[in-house]
Amino acid sequence: MKSSRSLALVSLFAALMAVLGLVPKIDLPLGVPITLQTLGVMLAGCLLGPKRGLQAMLLFLCALALGLPLLSGGRGGLGVFMAPSTGYLIGMPFGAFVTGWMMSLLPCGTPGRTAISAFIASSFGGLLTVHALGVAGLVKIAHLTWTQAFLGTLVFVPGDLIKCALCAMVVHTVARGVPDWHFGGRALK
Template sequence: MVLVSLFAALIAVLGLIPKIDLPLGVPITMQTLGVMLAGCILGPKRALQAVTLFLLAVALGLPLLSGGRGGMGVFFSPASGYLMGWPIGAFVTGLMMSAMSTATPRSSAISAFFASAIGGLLVVHVFGVVGLVNIANLTWAQAVTGTLVFVPGDLIKCALCAIVVHTVARGLPDWRFGD
């Protein structure tokens, strides 16, 4: 329970880093890094719980999203698909991490990069595109094109996640990633 709460708080803290607003209606934030870290470090079940706890706090009105946003209205904004993708993305990241090698710090970092790219990037963006089509009334082509602007930054977040996982693996060699 402590780790779940800690990672929900980490996602909230990452929201303190100022967002970059885009014309698409979906800001660039660092909070996706928290989703990736939760999946890689906590595993699928606890990562899902952590991100769900965070989103529940946001739904209750706490201004925890980047830019001080919160409340039910954010779930009806163009960013809603991405937000709904966070728990699933964290879960998939954890599943991928549990299926890959974590025998050494280096292999843990490589696994974390690929797990976060699949769960924290691909899965979240699929949900985001669906949200843009349904909420922002974009065409599929417009939504896919629009979400591509996030990919370079998200790949940097995947690399940061891998660095953190490498550090955790070196400092806590008995840590079981993806469990």
């Protein structure tokens, strides 16, 4: 029963990533669009924990590689892994893992404390980790210098901080409504 619940949650969050891809993208000259899908990475890590969050993102990337148009703007297929945004895509599973791992280490005694922990975990996993790999991808694929790639990715930070706050609000709501939820893979204390 436990493995079927895990499978359902992993599938649900991979589907959530697809739904977040329905929101139109905002194209930037950098070759990497602004989307809501980073929010899905953050939520997967906070709500599923490191292992299941990673699995959800890997399932999403596998479906994407098979050609399903799940990225914002209806993009999909192997070609998206050859674009300037490749580093960000590869960063999604790592971001969910880091977010979940940090969430498992941070205090979750009350809904408010859990929300603060979610904001911190999302900032490190969904923002820093994804962007670090995104910058590396821009250097490798778009042939930018490290400085150009780093400065280019700064345009995403204000929006991603808003996504961290949205993730914290969702986690707060879940903590209030389902007090025995396993944030970061452990029980709320």
